[in-house]
Amino acid sequence: MKLFLDTANVAQVSEIASWGMLDGVTTNPSLVAKEGKDGSTSSPQVFKKTVLEMCKLVPCVSAQVTAVDSEGMIKQGKEYAAWHKHVVVKVPMTTEGLKAVSFFSKKGIKTNVTLVFSSAQAILAAKAGATIISPFIGRLDDQGEDGMGLIAEILEVWENYQFKTEVLVASTRHPRHVVDAARLGAHICTLPYDVFKKLPNHALTDNGLKKFLADWESVKK
Numbered sequence: 001m002k003l004f005l006d007t008a009n010v011a012q013v014s015e016i017a018s019w020g021m022l023d024g025v026t027t028n029p030s031l032v033a034k035e036g037k038d039g040s041t042s043s044p045q046v047f048k049k050t051v052l053e054m055c056k057l058v059p060c061v062s063a064q065v066t067a068v069d070s071e072g073m074i075k076q077g078k079e080y081a082a083w084h085k086h087v088v089v090k091v092p093m094t095t096e097g098l099k100a101v102s103f104f105s106k107k108g109i110k111t112n113v114t115l116v117f118s119s120a121q122a123i124l125a126a127k128a129g130a131t132i133i134s135p136f137i138g139r140l141d142d143q144g145e146d147g148m149g150l151i152a153e154i155l156e157v158w159e160n161y162q163f164k165t166e167v168l169v170a171s172t173r174h175p176r177h178v179v180d181a182a183r184l185g186a187h188i189c190t191l192p193y194d195v196f197k198k199l200p201n202h203a204l205t206d207n208g209l210k211k212f213l214a215d216w217e218s219v220k221k
């Protein structure tokens with residue numbers, strides 16, 4: 001399973017990429033806005049710079065269109081895709097979005113269909129030729145639904161067909177989501193920075209290392 005970082009912060013990408021196992025980054029307009037409350041990060045020049053810096057660090061960077069009509073999405077998406085071959089054009093799961101994804105698919109432009117909350121939406125996006133779909137599990141859990149259950153259902157559907165579309169588990173909230181996604185065979189899981197930072201930690205690892213080093217020191221001449 002590929003692991004992505006869900007952020008618009010280049011320093012965070014650089015830090016986690018330095019661990020040597022980061023496969024990609026997912027951004028969205030809210031994450032971009034969070035990085036610059038004055039609107040600076042969402043200006044076209046700064047957004048492009050941010051995406052390009054991330055493209056130097058990882059092989060897959062989702063950049064979301066903000067147009068809501070297919071023509072606008074296509075215009076923005078073509079521009080993003082021309083920035084760097086690592087860019088994946090993120091498109092919302094709407095009928096306009098499906099039209100845009102179908103266009104991008106025919107042109108060989110990679111897409112990530114976001115805001116997926118049902119298997120029916122997942123099937124439509126895959127049939128339109130999405131490279132990736134992003135079901136938001138945390139937001140389903142937040143309203144009392146079963147987010148990981150949706151991932152299981154989508155992957156069950158995928159077993160019946162030859163969809164090449166990768167299932168990206170998004171809106172994750174804690175490290176257990178990574179394991180549950182991997183057990184189900186999801187292709188990708190994206191994690192916020194604070195959740196990613198928790199993954200390598202275990203108290204027994206820390207205590208074990210402390211004891212190894214103390215024992216080593218105690219016999220050193």
Ligand code: G3P
Pocket residue numbers: 006026027028136138139170171172190
């Ligand atoms: O990449 C988008 C997705 O992960 C959003 O997560 O926490 O805003 O529901 P969240």
